[in-house]
Amino acid sequence: QVQLVESGGGSVQPGDSVRLSCAASGRTVSGYAMGWFRQAPGKDREFVGAISWSGDRLYYAESVKGRFTISRDNAKNTVYLQMNSLKPEDTAIYYCAADRYGSGSARKTAYEYWGQGTQVTVSS
Numbered sequence: 521q522v523q524l525v526e527s528g529g530g531s532v533q534p535g536d537s538v539r540l541s542c543a544a545s546g547r548t549v550s551g552y553a554m555g556w557f558r559q560a561p562g563k564d565r566e567f568v569g570a571i572s573w574s575g576d577r578l579y580y581a582e583s584v585k586g587r588f589t590i591s592r593d594n595a596k597n598t599v600y601l602q603m604n605s606l607k608p609e610d611t612a613i614y615y616c617a618a619d620r621y622g623s624g625s626a627r628k629t630a631y632e633y634w635g636q637g638t639q640v641t642v643s644s
Contacts, residue, residue, distance in 0.1 A: 521546045522633040524616050529638030532606055536642070540601040542616030542635060550594035553619040555631055556601045558612035558640075565615065570624035571599065579624050584610075606642045613637040 555570040617631035
């Protein structure tokens with residue numbers, strides 16, 4: 521089993537930056553693709569981005585491309601989501617997820633393990 525714990529969320533102003541972390545435990549996720557999703561109130565959970573197990577493949581939703589960056593440190597069993605130039609529409613609960621068999625997917629069903637999420641609120 522893999523346990524995922526997100527951290528780093530909070531309340532920020534438009535234009536600010538935040539870095540989210542996703543720490544894995546239970547087993548190493550160095551061989552897993554990792555994804556980030558978010559869910560705003562009243563909306564479905566949506567894909568934000570994903571990274572392959574090696575880190576050489578990155579995928580982003582159009583809405584965050586150029587502002588968000590995913591990275592991973594396999595030695596620390598941790599994945600990061602650097603979010604810059606935040607907008608009010610980025611307000612959501614952010615979730616990380618682990619996919620043992622893929623190389624990074626926008627499909628929620630591709631991921632076997634999910635964290636509990638961390639709230640990010642962007643407001644002036």
